[in-house]
Amino acid sequence: MGEPGTELVHSIVIAARIEEAWAEITRLDGKQRAMMDAVLDSTLEPGAPLHYRSPDGKRVFVVGRVVEVDPPRLLSHTLRLTMRDNPWTAVSWQLEEVDGGTRVMLRNSSWPEGVKRLGKVDSTWKGILVALKQVVETGDVSSGLKVRYALMRAFMWAMPAGTKAGNVPEPPGIGQAV
Numbered sequence: 001m002g003e004p005g006t007e008l009v010h011s012i013v014i015a016a017r018i019e020e021a022w023a024e025i026t027r028l029d030g031k032q033r034a035m036m037d038a039v040l041d042s043t044l045e046p047g048a049p050l051h052y053r054s055p056d057g058k059r060v061f062v063v064g065r066v067v068e069v070d071p072p073r074l075l076s077h078t079l080r081l082t083m084r085d086n087p088w089t090a091v092s093w094q095l096e097e098v099d100g101g102t103r104v105m106l107r108n109s110s111w112p113e114g115v116k117r118l119g120k121v122d123s124t125w126k127g128i129l130v131a132l133k134q135v136v137e138t139g140d141v142s143s144g145l146k147v148r149y150a151l152m153r154a155f156m157w158a159m160p161a162g163t164k165a166g167n168v169p170e171p172p173g174i175g176q177a178v
Contacts, residue, residue, distance in 0.1 A: 006109075006112075006113065008118070008122050009108075010106050010129050011105040012132070012133050013102070013104075014133045014136045014137060016136045018095050021101075021132070021136050022072030024132060028044070033135045033140060034129075035131075036152065037149050038062070039054070046066055046067060046069060047065060050064045059164060060082055061081065061082055062079055062082065063080050063082060075092070076091065076093070078091075082162050086115075087110075087115060089109060090107075090110045091107070091109075092109070094107070108125060
């Protein structure tokens with residue numbers, strides 16, 4: 001990771017302590033409401049695999065490896081979306097205390113030039129940050145997101161075969177060719 005290319009950058013201020021925002025971003029004990037109800041599966045140690053799975057564990061939506069962890073300020077990992085043949089990219093969650101709460105800055109970098117559907121990924125990240133703010137500040141997501149999540153669960157059977165847990169290969173090690 002780290003090659004030149006397109007970088008998506010978004011930030012949001014959450015009216016909460018940095019530890020609360022960090023706890024939600026790194027939640028391992030259940031659904032991450034802001035991440036479309038996916039369950040984060042990782043030890044969150046450098047070099048460890050990282051997966052965002054369906055709550056029943058039958059589907060994997062994101063695969064990657066942890067690059068760096070500095071609680072409660074930084075989580076950096078590689079990422080590949082399993083829905084399509086997407087490239088490997090790098091994601092960095094940076095948290096800092098600011099007046100009024102915590103600024104969460106998300107960077108999704110190393111996108112190859114000319115990659116398709118980048119606008120969709122960009123709008124998804126924006127939505128995830130808005131949902132993260134809702135979850136940390138209120139404990140839940142909006143009614144509209146609840147409906148969207150329910151529809152996603154209802155049509156899980158129609159997801160690409162590449163998202164089935166048994167079809168998702170382990171991510172390459174840090175520094176290995178992807």
